[in-house]
Every structure is written in structure tokens, then in C-alpha cells.
Amino acid sequence: MWGDKISFKKKLVLSFFLFYMLPLILVVSVGFGLITNLLKEQGAEYYRRMFSTTVDRIDNIFISMQEFNITMQKRSWVTSMIYMEDLEKSRFDRVDFTNFAEELRGFSCQDAAIDHLFYFFLVSDQFISTTDRGIVDYQWFTEVSFKNALMQQEDYHKMAAELKKPEYHILAVDNYGRKREGILCCYPVKELRGQSICNLYFFVQINELEQLLDLAMPEENNWFYMEYDGEILLNRTPYTKEELLGFDMEELGRNKTKMTGFTQESEKTGFHYYTLVSEDSVYARAKNMQVILLTLAGVFALAGFFLSYYMAIRNYRPVQNLMKLIKDKVPSEEVNRNEFFWLENAVGTILDGRKNLDIQIEEQRPILISAFLTWLLKENYKPEESKILHTAGMLEIEFGLPVYNCLLCSLKAGNRLNKEIVEILGEYRIHFRTLVYQNDYVVILNYEEEEEAAAFYKSMADMLNEKAEKYFFGVGESCRSIVQLPAVYTQAKQARNFRMVNRECGITFYNEVKKENFYFYPIENEYALRNCLLAGEYEKSVLIFNELLQKNLENEQVSYYQMRNFFHNVELTCLKCTVRLDIAGLIDADVESLDQCNALEEYLSIFYNIFRKLCDYVNAHRDSSSEVMKEALYQFVDENLCNSDLSLNFVANAFSLSDSYVSRLFKEKTGTNFLDYMNRARIEKAKMILLSESQTSIQDIGIRVGYDSDTTFRRIFKKYEGITPTQFRKI
Structure with a gap:
């Protein structure tokens, strides 16, 4: 389509x-x-x-x-002249004639349209005109003064005598050679025995009337005509008199000419005025x-x-x-053919897939909930709280109350007490979710009031007190945002571990745990433990370890985590011994077991077993272990060469050996006694400094290589080199 x-x-x-x-x-x-x-x-x-x-x-x-x-x-002189059979100037009173002339001339000057004004006296057949300014006969007036075709007709006298009302005629007049067209207006002045004996005439110029029309309707296609008693007095249309008189003006304007027509009739003059204005103008x-x-x-x-x-x-x-x-869901030709229907089909396919996905999500909801709760407890980036709660709502997890907290115990305890914990939680207005995280049984709590949580903790404590076995629980500090749950989980774990170290059954709150302090394991004690193990002295190794453990347990501010660090460092000491003895795999199984320990007794048992294995190996391979001890003594002396406290007794104490035994082992290793080896090594190091650092004083060099006294350094240097340090620098 x-x-x-x-x-x-x-x-x-x-x-x-x-x-x-x-x-x-x-x-x-x-x-x-x-x-x-x-x-x-x-x-x-x-x-x-x-x-x-x-x-x-x-x-x-x-x-x-x-x-x-x-x-x-009403003028008397007019009345007098009406009945005179012959009008002569000599018979008129000069004043009367002057009045006559002035009145006629004054009126004709009032309006530019009135060009001519005169009286016609039928008794004497004479005219009195403003143009001639005197009395003229009919022939002169009609052929010279006011030449026109109408008055030259033979029957005009009869027309003038029968004038009963105003009449209007269109004339072309020649007034002493001045030709113009106009309207001759005839008014009867006096009648005698039914006939008019005096008429008054006005000649109105057509061009003056047209000028008035041009001011009002200047467009050439605007028509106008004036009619009186069947006579067209003024015609500015392309039609003849007969055509105009035969037209219906409204019909003419509406259909024939497509012009707008207006009509008006004068009550005083009896004139009918018509105009047709073109649509272009209107x-x-x-x-x-x-x-x-x-x-x-x-x-x-x-x-x-x-x-x-x-x-x-x-x-x-x-x-x-x-x-x-x-786009890869459907063939490309279908896309090109109709992308709208293609998109509709593709979206339908996706929606079907989404429906199937929703079904799968519903089936896998427990796994998703577990993954979501695990993600909540991890120390990683968290989006806005609203988004987290939205996700929880999608998984139908009822979170959203203002306060959050974590209750934590070991996985073993959680498996045993899960049912009872859930039953107790059901008695309170607390939303909760349980999960297994990092070998711990964790309960995420969400509630509105702290009093509600306190009542729950009390019920839990009462339940634990009734148990024959010991269970250790930790609770973090409550928070107001779900984003802070990782920190709360860590606090709960620290509280639980503190409870485990002190071997006290019940619930420990994080705010009750004293602040951490560093564990006790100085370097000299590590050397002593290592040397006893390398010497195969099991009882002495156990004694040193127990003394260190007791020292840490006496310090109440050492937390569970710091104790774990202490045990880890003892573990490293044992691994160093295996490296010195060049044995691999002897204690690997025991080391792996240490990661699973949660109780002090478990740690003690494993470490005692490690000590036993190392000492048994040393005693079974005494000769090879002596070589290991010699190498250890040699490295120890080399590492502490610049220490002013270095002496045979210092080394013996570090390895928990006798002075004579250390001296014998050292001489077997180096071929010389301990003191001679130490002095020679220090002097060689001093010689290098003297040659490379010319600005360093002799006293400072002696201190740097291990001598407290400048005199002792100079004396021993001269003993081995034959010259003083100053002389050696100048060579």
C-alpha cells in the first residue's frame, strides 16, 4: 500500500x-x-x-x-416688470435696475456651479440676464448671448407658458463663443389666467458637479447619475438614458456589473440620485x-x-x-520495507521476552533476594536510597522504616536457632531478612522505634540464657539509612568477635565494645620463638607463645581482630621456620585450618600441633638444623652490625642460646671468633664511608658503624689498618 x-x-x-x-x-x-x-x-x-x-x-x-x-x-420691481409689455432701460428706475443687477449677480457668485441666471418675460418676449447686464430680446438671447438648441425650438414659448413646476433640461450652451454643458433649471415666477408670464432660469455647469463627485468618489469605475421626473440630469455611467431608466439598480449592481449600489431621493427637490461603486473600491x-x-x-x-x-x-x-x-531481531529488508510495523513486531517480541523473563525472575526470586541482601552488606558504591528501596520493593522486601540494624552470629548457631529467632521477631513490629554472608548468619532489621528493637534484644537474651550451649551474637549501632548497612554489619561482627574472645554467651552491642588497641608481639619475642623452634625446643616454644597470649588477653582493649592479627603473625613466624629448614608442606594443612577458627581453644590446639611438628623435624634432622642455625646467626649479625648493642650475649639472648654455643657455631660458620668478625666488618664499612663521604666527621662515622666512643673507633681502626682514620682519608 x-x-x-x-x-x-x-x-x-x-x-x-x-x-x-x-x-x-x-x-x-x-x-x-x-x-x-x-x-x-x-x-x-x-x-x-x-x-x-x-x-x-x-x-x-x-x-x-x-x-x-x-x-x-417678493421684490416690487420684479412685480412691476412682469406686467410690462415692452421692457426698456429708459423706463426703469435706475435704482431698481441696480438692485436687480446686484441681487442677480450676488446670488450667481455664491456658488461656482451657477454659471448663468436670467428672467424671461413672456409678455414682452424679453430676457434680463446677468451675462448681458440689461434687457435683450428673445432672438438675441437664444442665438448670441445664450445660444442653445432647446430655446431655439419653435414650441419653446408654449413650453415656457405651460411651466407649472420646476423643470430641468440638459443643454449645451454657447455664451459668446464660450461653450459648456449644464442643467437649465426653470422655475415659474408668475401666472396669469393659467399661464406662466414670467420664469426664472438658472444654468448649472455639469463640470462643477462632476468636481464634487470626483472629490467623493475619485475612481474611474465608480458610476453616478441623477434623475428627475424621467430626465437624466447627470450621467457618469457607460449606459444611455433609456438603459438607465430601464434598469433595476439593485439588480444591476448585484448581477450585471458586480458593483455596490446606493440610492437617495431628495424631498425638497424631487431628485433621485444613484451611484454604483465598484467592488475594487469598496x-x-x-x-x-x-x-x-x-x-x-x-x-x-x-x-x-x-x-x-x-x-x-x-x-x-x-x-x-x-x-x-x-535491529538484529528482525531481517533488514523488513526494516527497509516498513519500519513502523517492524518496530511494532520487534517491541512485541521484546515484551514477550520480558514476560518470560518475569516468569524466570519469579522462579529465581529467592536467589535474587539473597544476592540483593549480600550486595547491601558489601562495602561498595551504593546508589541513592530511593533507588535501593525501589529495588527492594520489586523483590517484595518490606524495607522503608526509618531505622536499620544488623544481628549477627556464627553460621552454626544461625542454623540451629533460625526458627526460634524468626518466631521471636514475629512478635514485634520489625521487618527483617535473614541471609548467610561470609560464614556468618546475619539478620537485617528494619524498625520504627528503638524501644521495639530493645524489647526484641531482651527476648533474644532470655532465650540464649536458657540454652545449654554457648552462642555469641553481635549487634551494630542503628542507622537511619539503608546505605550505611555495610558499616553496621562490620560493627555487629566486631561485637560478636569480642564476645567470642571473652567466651561470654549472649548478645554484645557495638557501643559496649571497648576501643581497639594494638596486639603485643615485639621483635625480640618473635626471634626467641623462632630460635626455639629452629633449635627443636618444644616446651620452651610453647612457654614463649603462652606468655605472649597471656599478655594480649590481659589487655582488655585488644579486640578480636587484633587477636586475629596476633595469631596471623605467629603463623608467619612458623612459616619462616619452614623456609629456614627448607621444608615445604609440613604445616600447610594446619595453616589452612587457622582460617576456620572462631574460638581460642581452636587456635591453641592448632599452634601447639604446628610447634610439635617443627620441633620433631629439627630433632630428627639435628645436623642439617645446625647449618640452618649457623646461617640464621650469620644473617642476624649482619643485619645488626651497626647496632652498638651488638655482642655475643645479645645474639645468644636473641636466639635463646648460650654464649659458648653461639660462639662455637659462629666460628664454624666464619672461621674466626665473633668479636674479630664484628670488628673487621665494621672497619670495612667505615673505610667505604671515609672514601665516599669526605665531609662526614670521624666521630659520626664511628657512630654509624656501631661504636659509641670516638676513641674506641680510632683505636680499633688503627689496630686493624695500622693507621688512623684521618690518615686513611688522606691517602
Whole structure:
């Protein structure tokens, strides 16, 4: 399918893009329509106001002419001239004529649209005009002064006589060679026997009216026309009079021309005004806003695409990393075909494997719990306590109360008392877990109040007192974090070991154990024990060992661990003897048994057995052991050559031998007596220092090689070399 060919990454991009674009399209569509309609209404209202203002201004021109006509009817000189059959300037009063001229000229100057104003007296067939400034006859006026086609018609007199109401005609006028178009406004002034005998005429220029329209609606495609009683007085449309009068304006604006139409009728003049405004004019603002809105929509769409791409990449990256981890689970061609379904299948496979793993974990839960508890007691890196408790919860281990502690005893005691310990713990509000760790039976305690733990310890002590056998328990100092359990375990073990050394049955708390002190095993005692063993003197070796042991036990501040160190050093002394005697494997089994000892009696038994084996071997191989002793004496003297206390008696005491026996063995080894060998060795060493260190004083050199007195050093040096040390340095 087509959808299978699209990668999961592209689907994410499309999903995010559609998720972003659908609301954007909806908002833009609704906003586009609302803003467009609002701006259209505002544009239409703007042109409606402009149209109304323009119509009012045009209407005011004609209203002012009607009012002027009414005013002039009240003038006496006008009334006088109406009934005169012949109008001559000589017959007029100069003042009256002046008033006439000024009033006509003044009114015509009030508005630039009124180009011409005149009276027509039908009785005398004469005109009084602002242009001629006097009285002219009909022929002169219509052919020269105000030349136009309408008044040159033969029936115009009849039309003028039958004028009952204002009439308006479109004329092209030639006024002394000045041609222009306009509207001739005819108003009846006086009637006699049903006929008009005097009319007032105004000539309104079309171009002045068009200028008013241009100010309001300057666009070329905005149409306007003015109609009165079936006569089109002003036409700014591409249609003829007949077409305009035959149109329905609303239908014309809505369907035929796609323009907005406005109409207005004047109550005072009876004019009908019509205008058609193009959609480009009405919607000009709307179109600008539409462009802005579409531009913003495009910008947001582009931003949405990049945002969608970013979100898709960010969400796809974990999927991609997951695919890299499990890509070897399915064939590669399936990955290329449809990574989404491949990932779905791969995850399903992993979940199935996880389900099987959970089953295996459930089966192996006891082993996991034991491993977890063992890990808790080890001195290694521990994560945050919350993570440890989370792991404990997964293994269904009820930890989490504020206080932790450890109860510890030997594995043997734990196996015997496990059931009773668990029964006692069941009586208290204490969470616990038991395990075997480093050959110890350990109970990890978790409780809320120290009083609860104290009651448990008392019950344990009462139970132990009733036992015939001796059991040794240790308890560490309580802590407030599970991370501190390794230290608590160590404290409990030290408390238990202290109890074992003192051979006291019961429970020992770490805070009751006195601080450790170093064990007692000086070097001279080690030499004495070693020499007795090398000499095959069993009773004397046992005596030295017991004295050392008693010395350590008398010191109550020597802990169990320090006693273990003491026993370990005695063990090393015995191993040194095997090296000197050049025997291997004689005491290996006994040495291995020492690691399993937990009681003082066990240590004593094994060491006595080791001493017996070494002494029996020495006595059975006396000759070879003498050579070993000679070598030991020689090495001891060589190691202590610079010691000022070195003497035959010092060596004999170190090896627990007599002076004569040491002297004899030493002479057999070196071929000379002890004193001579010691002095010669010291002088040879002094000679090397004299030659290599010229700044060192003679006295300091003597002290360094083992002589307390400078005089003794000089005397012995001269005895063996024949010269003094100073002379030797100068050679």
C-alpha cells in the first residue's frame, strides 16, 4: 500500500504538520471571512456616507435656487416688470435696475456651479440676464448671448407658458463663443389666467458637479447619475438614458456589473440620485487586509512546518535509538520495507521476552533476594536510597522504616536457632531478612522505634540464657539509612568477635565494645620463638607463645581482630621456620585450618600441633638444623652490625642460646671468633664511608658503624689498618 512506503519519520512529520495546520486553517478561514465581511461593510459605509454628503451638497445648490426664486417674487420691481409689455432701460428706475443687477449677480457668485441666471418675460418676449447686464430680446438671447438648441425650438414659448413646476433640461450652451454643458433649471415666477408670464432660469455647469463627485468618489469605475421626473440630469455611467431608466439598480449592481449600489431621493427637490461603486473600491481595504492575513498564514504555516519537523525528529530519535538496539531481531529488508510495523513486531517480541523473563525472575526470586541482601552488606558504591528501596520493593522486601540494624552470629548457631529467632521477631513490629554472608548468619532489621528493637534484644537474651550451649551474637549501632548497612554489619561482627574472645554467651552491642588497641608481639619475642623452634625446643616454644597470649588477653582493649592479627603473625613466624629448614608442606594443612577458627581453644590446639611438628623435624634432622642455625646467626649479625648493642650475649639472648654455643657455631660458620668478625666488618664499612663521604666527621662515622666512643673507633681502626682514620682519608 501507499502508506506502507512512507517511513515512520515522514509520518510523524505529516502528523504533526496536520495537527498544527488544521487549527491554523480553521482560524485563518474564519478570521478571513469575518475580517473580509467587516472591512467590506466598513468600505460600503464609507462610500454611503460620501455619497450622502455629495448628494446633500448638490441638492443644496438647487434648493438655494428655489429659495432665491421665492425671495425674488417678493421684490416690487420684479412685480412691476412682469406686467410690462415692452421692457426698456429708459423706463426703469435706475435704482431698481441696480438692485436687480446686484441681487442677480450676488446670488450667481455664491456658488461656482451657477454659471448663468436670467428672467424671461413672456409678455414682452424679453430676457434680463446677468451675462448681458440689461434687457435683450428673445432672438438675441437664444442665438448670441445664450445660444442653445432647446430655446431655439419653435414650441419653446408654449413650453415656457405651460411651466407649472420646476423643470430641468440638459443643454449645451454657447455664451459668446464660450461653450459648456449644464442643467437649465426653470422655475415659474408668475401666472396669469393659467399661464406662466414670467420664469426664472438658472444654468448649472455639469463640470462643477462632476468636481464634487470626483472629490467623493475619485475612481474611474465608480458610476453616478441623477434623475428627475424621467430626465437624466447627470450621467457618469457607460449606459444611455433609456438603459438607465430601464434598469433595476439593485439588480444591476448585484448581477450585471458586480458593483455596490446606493440610492437617495431628495424631498425638497424631487431628485433621485444613484451611484454604483465598484467592488475594487469598496473592498480595497479588505483586499489589503486579506493579503496581510494570507501572508501571516503563510509565515505561520512555514513556521508550523519547521516546528512539526523539529517535533517529529525529537520524537523519532528515541524510536531510532530503540531500533538501533533491537535491529538484529528482525531481517533488514523488513526494516527497509516498513519500519513502523517492524518496530511494532520487534517491541512485541521484546515484551514477550520480558514476560518470560518475569516468569524466570519469579522462579529465581529467592536467589535474587539473597544476592540483593549480600550486595547491601558489601562495602561498595551504593546508589541513592530511593533507588535501593525501589529495588527492594520489586523483590517484595518490606524495607522503608526509618531505622536499620544488623544481628549477627556464627553460621552454626544461625542454623540451629533460625526458627526460634524468626518466631521471636514475629512478635514485634520489625521487618527483617535473614541471609548467610561470609560464614556468618546475619539478620537485617528494619524498625520504627528503638524501644521495639530493645524489647526484641531482651527476648533474644532470655532465650540464649536458657540454652545449654554457648552462642555469641553481635549487634551494630542503628542507622537511619539503608546505605550505611555495610558499616553496621562490620560493627555487629566486631561485637560478636569480642564476645567470642571473652567466651561470654549472649548478645554484645557495638557501643559496649571497648576501643581497639594494638596486639603485643615485639621483635625480640618473635626471634626467641623462632630460635626455639629452629633449635627443636618444644616446651620452651610453647612457654614463649603462652606468655605472649597471656599478655594480649590481659589487655582488655585488644579486640578480636587484633587477636586475629596476633595469631596471623605467629603463623608467619612458623612459616619462616619452614623456609629456614627448607621444608615445604609440613604445616600447610594446619595453616589452612587457622582460617576456620572462631574460638581460642581452636587456635591453641592448632599452634601447639604446628610447634610439635617443627620441633620433631629439627630433632630428627639435628645436623642439617645446625647449618640452618649457623646461617640464621650469620644473617642476624649482619643485619645488626651497626647496632652498638651488638655482642655475643645479645645474639645468644636473641636466639635463646648460650654464649659458648653461639660462639662455637659462629666460628664454624666464619672461621674466626665473633668479636674479630664484628670488628673487621665494621672497619670495612667505615673505610667505604671515609672514601665516599669526605665531609662526614670521624666521630659520626664511628657512630654509624656501631661504636659509641670516638676513641674506641680510632683505636680499633688503627689496630686493624695500622693507621688512623684521618690518615686513611688522606691517602
